[in-house]
Amino acid sequence: MNLDRKESFLGFGLGLRSDHYEDILENNPAVDWFEAISENYMVPGGKPLYYLDQISERYPIVMHGVSMSIGSTDPLNMDYLQDLKNLAERVQPKWVSDHLCWTGTGGYNLHDLMPLPYSEESLKHVIGRVKQVQDFLERRILLENVSSYLTYKNSTMSEWEFYSEVAKEADCYFLLDINNIYVSAFNHDFDPLDYLNAIPEDRVRQFHLAGHQNNGDHIVDTHDHPVIREVWDLYGHALDRFGTVSTMIERDDHIPALNNLVSEVDQARQIAAGKGISL
């Protein structure tokens, strides 16, 4: 399944969180789409799936996973992928995404999105696995850049070179998290614009915007604050470079009332409108 750039523009969305299920159904907030965390709905029946079915009748949905572990040296978890495929058949999302990371090895789950060593060896490994996943799911996936706090001595290329090669060779798309680029740039002392400028312009299909915790000498990517001014500025640069890209606010902790997040979605909408981009 190919995601045409213009046709795949959904506008300005929000991460779907259980705190807001009732509010969404009662008040039909003015957001264009929702992103559902795949793993929250990969069970037969239950309340989350009930709400997702209801919400998907009113809004476009995209699915975002955290457990594919595309970079791990463990074999791909085919049971997980089958459950993911079944959920996609039910929800009919506009697309399915996960992260360019590994989450465990040797059967041990770190419950964290760990960065990869950016070497030729891991590049080959990841490209093969992305192709395998896409063949199995019968759709192209989006991969998101993770924020990171460590680098590897055996990396031989930058994250953006690695990420671009994966997209090109595996024929997948980017979910660019603008906040994650800002966080990693701060933690590893690179220019976030170097990152943005190196990403192939035609493969970006979604942006994430989120807040974080700045501890002075490092940033922890907590997703528990509003988006900061510097990240909004970087979003403006991303719009200049990539144009019409579906954008969403991602809040994972200290989740405020729905209206607060809808206001942040509106902020993104206004910045994009200022650049001539609207749904």
Ligand SMILES: [Fe+2]
């Ligand atoms: Fe994200």
